[in-house]
Amino acid sequence: MNDNPMWSRRGFLGMGVGVLGAAGLAACGDTSESPAKVQADVPQELIDAAASMKGSAMGMLSQKLYSTAANEALDSSIKKFADTTGTKIENSLVQADAGDVVAKIDAEVKGGVARDLAFMTDSRFVAQFQALGDLEDVTDVVTTLTAKYGEPCAEAKNFCVFDGKWFAIPYHFIGIGSFLRKDWMQDKGIAPKDIYSWEELRDLCLEISDPAKRRFGWGMTVNRSGDGNGMIEALINAYGGSIASNDGRKVTFNSPETVQAVAFLGDIYTNPKYKPMLPPGIASWTDTSNNENWLAGILGYTRNQFSVYADSRTKKNPVHENTHVFSDCIGPATDNPLLLGQSQGFVVFKGAKNPALAKLLAQYLVSAPALLGVAKEAPGLVMPAWEKVWDADPFFTSGDPAFPMLRKITELKLPLNTKNGLAFPQKASAGQQAVGSAYVLTDMMQQVVQGTSPAQAVTAAHAKMVQIFNQQGLPQ
Helix, strand or coil, X not given: CCXXXXXXXXXXXXXXXXXXXXCCCCCCCCCCCCCCCCCCCCCHHHHHHCHHHCCCEEEEEEECCCCHHHHHHHHHHXXXXXXXXXXXXXXXXXXXXXXXXXXXXXXXXXXXXXXXXXXEEHHHHHHHHHHCCCEXXXXXXXXXXXXXXXXXXXXXXXXXXXCXXXXXXXXXXXXXXXXXXXXXXXXXXXXXXXXXXXXXXXXXXXXXXXXXXXXXXXXXXXXXXHHHHHXXXXXXXXXXXXXXXCCCCCECCCCHHHHHHHHHHXXXXXXXXXXXXXXXXXXXXXXXXXXXXXXXXXXXXXXXXXXXXXXXXXXXXXXXXXXXXXXXXXXXXXXXXXXXXXXXXXXXXXXXCCHHHHHHHHHHHCCHHHHHHHHHHCXXXXXXXXXXXXXXXXXXXXXCCCHHXXXXXXXXXXXXXXXXXXXXCCCCCHHHXXXXXXXXXXXXXXXHHCCCCHHHHHHHHHHHHHHHHHHCCCCC
């Protein structure tokens, strides 16, 4: 993930627009400052559909990718579309992990100054924007794309659809995985596996640690961060706990399963036995810290979007060749990992000045020619969200040994069930997504690290979640 500020400036044109202000002109027809990379031609049917819009303009928000080159490749694709259609498109970066991104964009929408199009992580944001009434129905676009590209990735059907209507257009699948240093494991005579229990992983991380050699096995923080949130929730789910009921409406967090998971995780950060596997400063890490330390070669394990894998590959970091990729860990309530992955979804905001152009741009950007340049700069992090796009270029199917695993995740038969009746993905919930944005899980773990009992910390977190669900229109 990436660090603040929420808006990353890429120029000065457009500053001061709206409540947030644009981050700068990144892709605009008739400019000479755009990246020089050549992109594939825009399909004739999109050019024809945009003919009546020539000379018009629109604004777009792009969720910032860890790879600068990938951001630039996206800009190049947008510029190609703008130049070909004779339109002007301003693309600005948004940092989704700032915490207040939903409130600020909602203020723009309500103030009538929102950008036309944005892409946001579906499982983290779409339900919140939909509940706020900020999104246009985009079922027409998804229907068109399905006819052309087959089915979208499985999890998007849960997080982008409300009352049978699509409110986000699947853009690209985000690879999420777990990474181990296989050379450190080999030094200890440990053979890599495809699945570990959380207990096995903890013990393995301790065994491969050697502080004298700057080898620290455990590379995950419970400080406020998207990665910390994701790891905590994944572990709790594997133990049979969850923030909410399967319908996404009732807080069910305070359970014996959740307390057991929190006690297990808290022990890693408080038990002197595990101190040798914790890198210096882990208690204050932010979202980029595990990326940076993994790429620096001092971590034995981390769990992340494929940004770290992509960066090590594209920059020829020796860590890449020594990376063992596996999907995720299991717990007492699971026999198989609950990893669903995520996808970025295009949303068209209510009150958009140029929604028709925004929908055409989205259709271009999901296609293989437009996506390929971004994917090659962020391999594994940016993958197709549509069935036939996967098969449109050999890079997607065989460009890296990890890609087949990622495709299997996009095509999973859902839901994935736990032994005690949880079903993932659970129904998209504005309350649950708002809990993530408020960092209730990481704050709870910080209390445990500071000495609060797991049961007390879980009880307090449950109460905060109830308050948040009530605020989101889900009375408890």
